Amino acid sequence: MLDTIGSIASIIGLLLTVWAVVEASGARKAAQQAREAVRLGSAADEFRQLDRLASEFLGYVENSQTEAAALRARDLVTGILAAKERWRRFLTNERVAKLEEASIQVGVISRSLLARKNRPTGAEQMRLLKFSHEIIRIIAEETGTMISESETRNDGN
């Protein structure tokens, strides 16, 4: 009789332990998900800032403010590289490749404009706009994706 009671108590103890482990791992998982959601929110904020920087750069290009555009382009290179490295885990390889392309292209623009003594000619200005728009498009797209993913994650929590 005592053996039976002991066995039942052991089984109940085991079940309670399993339940506690499951609860704890669920809580850990929830905490981990919450941390990830906060990080994704920070990533979205950083990409929003990058997008603002890119818009400023485009504004300078459109207004033919070459020197300001060159300096903003340099800031943009630094910003893209920092965001890409910091938030790599939220980016697919394809998205990383797009950001790398944008940073290379904007790097060439920055260097070319800084090395230039005269204002770009009409044809050069058109070319500058073409490449700048492509860079802005990439950054806007990445920013949009990051914000959307952050919002989706927050809605899920």
Add this chain to the structure above:
Amino acid sequence: MAIEREYLDVAEKLRERTEEGKVNWRDTFDQNTFVTTLERYSFEIRKLRNAYSLIMKDLGEIELFELDAVQPDPETSPENDRVHILLENLYSWARRIALNVDDKVSDIKNFLDKL
């Protein structure tokens, strides 16, 4: 200063792979600069007023090496002249690929044939 043999090897292999059509060079704002990304590195080939330059960077935009060669003349070293031929050739291929010159030429040839 002697050019590092390894940099030349990289440039030579890059030219070979480019000629084989295995390297995707791209156009940039600067009409004399073409870029490509391979693995974790990028390359920039540039035509300057009387020189060519090849720069290898990591994807953090850190420059790893630069090869330059000026237009050969009686004063330039044989080493410079060899590098110039290599970079001129690489530039020409990079430009051809980035601007899709072959397809465009073929396109206009077909058009002229039918005209």
